[in-house]
Amino acid sequence: MYIADDKRYDSMQYRRSGRSGIKLPAVSLGLWHNFGGVDHLENSRAMLRRAFDLGITHFDLANNYGPPYGSAEETFGQILKKDFLPYRDELIISTKAGWDMWPGPYGNLGSRKYILASLDQSLKRMGLQYVDIFYHHRPDPDTPMEESLGALDTAVRSGRALYAGISAYNAKQTSEALKILRALGTPCLIHQPKYSMLVRDPEQGLFDVLEKEGVGSIVFSPLAQGLLSDRYLHGIPSDSRAARDFFLKKKDIGEDKLAKVRELNEIAKQRGQTLAEMAVAWVLRDPRVTSALVGTSKVSQVDDNVAALKNLKFSAEELRKIDGALAGKQAA
Ligand SMILES: NC(=O)c1ccc[n+]([C@@H]2O[C@H](COP(=O)([O-])OP(=O)(O)OC[C@H]3O[C@@H](n4cnc5c(N)ncnc54)[C@H](OP(=O)(O)O)[C@@H]3O)[C@@H](O)[C@H]2O)c1
Numbered sequence: 001m002y003i004a005d006d007k008r009y010d011s012m013q014y015r016r017s018g019r020s021g022i023k024l025p026a027v028s029l030g031l032w033h034n035f036g037g038v039d040h041l042e043n044s045r046a047m048l049r050r051a052f053d054l055g056i057t058h059f060d061l062a063n064n065y066g067p068p069y070g071s072a073e074e075t076f077g078q079i080l081k082k083d084f085l086p087y088r089d090e091l092i093i094s095t096k097a098g099w100d101m102w103p104g105p106y107g108n109l110g111s112r113k114y115i116l117a118s119l120d121q122s123l124k125r126m127g128l129q130y131v132d133i134f135y136h137h138r139p140d141p142d143t144p145m146e147e148s149l150g151a152l153d154t155a156v157r158s159g160r161a162l163y164a165g166i167s168a169y170n171a172k173q174t175s176e177a178l179k180i181l182r183a184l185g186t187p188c189l190i191h192q193p194k195y196s197m198l199v200r201d202p203e204q205g206l207f208d209v210l211e212k213e214g215v216g217s218i219v220f221s222p223l224a225q226g227l228l229s230d231r232y233l234h235g236i237p238s239d240s241r242a243a244r245d246f247f248l249k250k251k252d253i254g255e256d257k258l259a260k261v262r263e264l265n266e267i268a269k270q271r272g273q274t275l276a277e278m279a280v281a282w283v284l285r286d287p288r289v290t291s292a293l294v295g296t297s298k299v300s301q302v303d304d305n306v307a308a309l310k311n312l313k314f315s316a317e318e319l320r321k322i323d324g325a326l327a328g329k330q331a332a
Contacts, residue, residue, distance in 0.1 A: 016290070
């Protein structure tokens with residue numbers, strides 16, 4: 001029987017999501033990879049246990065995480081039943097709908113029909129009565145925003161979700177979505193954008209909108225799927241995400257990128273951190289970021305990513321060196 005570490009709240013930092021009542025751990029764990037039906041259940045279970053023991057109270061899912069689609073939610077449901085049910089009120093569990101899930105015109109994008117049916121399926125797979133956060137996973141240009149976001153409002157009003165969130169909406173779409181959700185009476189809790197040293201789009205307006213509107217952000221892929229670590233410094237390991245050559249492509253790990261990663265690795269060393277730790281710390285340097293949403297394939301990575309919290313401060317000089325490395329300029 002699993003008994004959570006009674007020191008689990010001693011060192012984790014919790015940050016408020018915008019102007020809401022919810023605080024999230026500075027590091028949250030996502031189940032996109034390594035929790036599917038093809039993965040080892042006991043490894044998935046060990047990572048979830050270790051995460052919770054370290055104070056990670058937030059687990060992020062989506063309808064189609066796997067493979068196969070739906071299986072990460074099934075895995076999570078099994079582990080929840082075995083280990084976490086006594087701790088349900090200590091957990092923030094999220095899921096999403098918006099990408100392809102089942103065949104036909106009602107299994108993708110942004111219709112009310114799809115979003116609410118998908119949530120019902122997710123709850124069933126996880127064995128939950130409600131999720132804490134339910135996201136529209138991406139904007140659907142062909143469905144009125146009122147319809148997609150109205151479905152989130154229904155999810156909350158019907159008790160199937162406690163809060164609504166959006167993901168991958170750009171700054172302009174976000175401004176509009178926040179207005180619609182507020183008018184519906186279900187204010188948006190959080191936005192989930194992609195953000196890392198290598199992907200800086202939210203700096204071009206999205207973070208400003210969220211700050212002004214008092215909405216939090218949980219940034220996904222802060223390690224750029226593993227690239228911002230020491231994983232690829234000496235080739236592509238056979239057990240790595242890039243070896244699967246699907247979501248992280250071998251062709252995207254070229255020499256020019258590796259040269260930047262090597263330089264970032266040196267800067268991390270000077271800070272007394274691994275590059276993975278520095279990548280997590282770097283996204284958290286911005287107070288508009290509520291949580292860094294990492295993925296892991298082994299328990300040791302959970303530890304490493306949480307260890308980032310030991311040094312979240314960056315000097316102006318370090319930030320300048322990092323920007324220089326990213327721009328491909330040799331640090332002075
Ligand atoms: N909203 C959206 O559209 C969206 C899209 C993508 C992801 N997400 C969410 O964000 C979560 C995280 O995404 P992600 O998995 O791409 O995040 P990530 O943290 O950037 O990458 C995770 C991968 O990096 C490697 N890694 C992690 N910690 C490491 C460490 N300490 N040292 C060395 N390597 C390390 C592992 O790769 P190996 O497997 O190679 O070991 C791991 O699978 C997802 O699970 C999901 O919940 C949301």
